[in-house]
Amino acid sequence: MQELIYYFTHLAIIIGIYAILALGLNLVVGYTGLLSVMHAAFYGVGAYATALLMTQLGFNFFIATGLSVVIAIVLSFAIGLVLSRFDGDYYALGSLGFGVILYSVFLSWRGVTRGALGIPQIPKPELFGFEFSQITVFLLLVVVLAAGVYLCSRFVTRSSFGRVLMAIREDERAIQVFGYNTLYFKLTVFVIGAGIAAIAGALFASYITYINPSSFTAMESIYLLSIIILGGLASLRGSVLGAVFLVVLFEGLRHIGLSSDMAAHMREALYGVILVALMLYRPQGLVGKYKL
Amino acid sequence: MSTIKTENITKQFEGVHALDGVSLEIPRGRVTGIVGPNGSGKTTLVNVLSGIVRQDAGVLHIGGKEVSILKPQQVNAHGITRTFQEVRLFEQMTVLDNILVVVTERAVAASLFRRRQERCDREARQALETVGLWEKRSSPAAALSYGQRKLLEIARVLAMREAEVYLFDEPFAGLFPAMVDVVVKVMQGLKQEGKSVVLIEHSMDLIRQLCDTVIVMDEGKLLAQGTPETVFAKPEVIAIYVGK
Numbered sequence: 351m352q353e354l355i356y357y358f359t360h361l362a363i364i365i366g367i368y369a370i371l372a373l374g375l376n377l378v379v380g381y382t383g384l385l386s387v388m389h390a391a392f393y394g395v396g397a398y399a400t401a402l403l404m405t406q407l408g409f410n411f412f413i414a415t416g417l418s419v420v421i422a423i424v425l426s427f428a429i430g431l432v433l434s435r436f437d438g439d440y441y442a443l444g445s446l447g448f449g450v451i452l453y454s455v456f457l458s459w460r461g462v463t464r465g466a467l468g469i470p471q472i473p474k475p476e477l478f479g480f481e482f483s484q485i486t487v488f489l490l491l492v493v494v495l496a497a498g499v500y501l502c503s504r505f506v507t508r509s510s511f512g513r514v515l516m517a518i519r520e521d522e523r524a525i526q527v528f529g530y531n532t533l534y535f536k537l538t539v540f541v542i543g544a545g546i547a548a549i550a551g552a553l554f555a556s557y558i559t560y561i562n563p564s565s566f567t568a569m570e571s572i573y574l575l576s577i578i579i580l581g582g583l584a585s586l587r588g589s590v591l592g593a594v595f596l597v598v599l600f601e602g603l604r605h606i607g608l609s610s611d612m613a614a615h616m617r618e619a620l621y622g623v624i625l626v627a628l629m630l631y632r633p634q635g636l637v638g639k640y641k642l
Numbered sequence: 643m644s645t646i647k648t649e650n651i652t653k654q655f656e657g658v659h660a661l662d663g664v665s666l667e668i669p670r671g672r673v674t675g676i677v678g679p680n681g682s683g684k685t686t687l688v689n690v691l692s693g694i695v696r697q698d699a700g701v702l703h704i705g706g707k708e709v710s711i712l713k714p715q716q717v718n719a720h721g722i723t724r725t726f727q728e729v730r731l732f733e734q735m736t737v738l739d740n741i742l743v744v745v746t747e748r749a750v751a752a753s754l755f756r757r758r759q760e761r762c763d764r765e766a767r768q769a770l771e772t773v774g775l776w777e778k779r780s781s782p783a784a785a786l787s788y789g790q791r792k793l794l795e796i797a798r799v800l801a802m803r804e805a806e807v808y809l810f811d812e813p814f815a816g817l818f819p820a821m822v823d824v825v826v827k828v829m830q831g832l833k834q835e836g837k838s839v840v841l842i843e844h845s846m847d848l849i850r851q852l853c854d855t856v857i858v859m860d861e862g863k864l865l866a867q868g869t870p871e872t873v874f875a876k877p878e879v880i881a882i883y884v885g886k
Contacts, residue, residue, distance in 0.1 A: 524730040526715045538750050
């Protein structure tokens with residue numbers, strides 16, 4: 351029984367981390383129509399920055415997380431300046447390129463990231479002497495941060511800013527004629543999305559206590575895209591629902607008697623099947639209203 | 643007095659002159675019709691005046707200021723707004739949001755943190771009521787009929803109360819007679835408010851009914867400009883419409 355509770359709590363934490371990632375990505379892809387294929391890279395920036403600040407400089411988790419968000423914001427601002435000049439397929443390809451570059455940095459900057467060896471022994475969060483080492487307490491932290499990200503995302507989407515994002519998605523040239531410099535809006539939402547991804551990265555690093563570059567590949571970015579497409583583009587509820595659905599579905603594959611190697615291959619094949627089926631029969635996702 | 647003046651505007655698309663040294667003046671507070679056969683450069687001219695297309699050569703004067711390069715996002719600041727020949731709505735947004743998005747804050751921070759003013763709701767409602775689409779405010783724009791979509795695009799520019807120049811690219815195309823009456827009233831209302839209206843239209847009856855000035859274009863060149871009576875009496879204009 352104890353093991354079962356532990357297992358479901360673990361699942362809930364993973365769902366929470368993916369929900370945070372999906373919320374940030376949905377602002378960029380679902381609401382603004384910018385097909386970013388580099389979200390996992392900012393997730394990695396958050397994870398590495400937090401891990402390094404905690405293990406190398408002894409920073410508290412919360413300060414390290416705040417600083418990792420700042421680092422992700424600065425980095426995404428620079429990348430966004432370039433990407434915001436593109437749209438459509440070029441945006442997707444450009445973001446994929448930047449994602450591959452950041453992955454290469456995680457892998458090759460061995461003096462800092464330890465390359466493929468990764469960073470072990472990342473401490474658990476601590477606040478005023480209270481350690482979030484118990485899994486249920488860590489879940490509480492994830493839920494609080496996920497709820498905060500959800501509320502912030504809702505604030506963004508319900509503002510006039512959110513309406514402009516949707517207009518950019520629908521017809522960027524037309525909204526420009528009405529006096530909007532869309533570059534600023536695209537850049538801002540990209541930076542917000544990256545900052546949110548960094549929070550998820552910080553939680554992931556501290557929860558698993560070990561990170562390496564394999565968690566932040568282009569494939570992971572595509573997995574995140576499939577979460578929001580499945581749940582619903584331009585839907586915050588859809589982001590959470592997509593995270594629940596895909597994490598539980600793929601976890602379920604481990605319990606049908608397949609070897610772990612086979613389950614991993616099945617998981618990738620299933621992404622493909624789900625994405626193709628969605629594009630064919632429900633391009634707006636489970637609870638979304640909008641189509642790419 | 644002119645509100646927009648063009649000097650030798652030239653634009654080529656793959657070697658074809660869409661605009662060939664066009665110099666003209668759009669008078670302030672009047673309705674100006676642009677007529678001419680298909681491919682004569684009417685829409686390209688409006689696209690240049692609204693920053694959608696950048697001219698290869700020539701200069702624009704807007705409100706007395708020389709503007710050599712006009713970007714789409716600067717058009718609003720020059721007091722210009724427009725509709726499109728092919729309707730360009732924010733399709734998956736509601737009818738109301740299609741209007742609200744053009745009356746709210748332009749700056750990123752203000753649009754994010756400032757609460758929407760009552761003025762925005764009032765102006766959006768007024769624009770939608772004028773074209774008879776208030777009841778449809780919660781529908782997605784994509785769900786409207788073709789005529790309603792045209793009217794929504796007109797409501798969108800009508801909501802731009804600060805604009806001084808309204809460019810309409812074939813606003814009557816595909817409209818039922820009752821809808822045509824609505825758009826005619828919109829244009830007459832704008833003229834009464836002292837706004838400048840530029841209208842691309844193929845119906846000579848509507849041009850005669852609405853326009854104070856007519857510009858005739860042919861093969862990217864300005865053929866004639868003047869009152870409808872004088873312009874339509876010119877042999878070269880008659881040749882275009884009767885002779886061809």
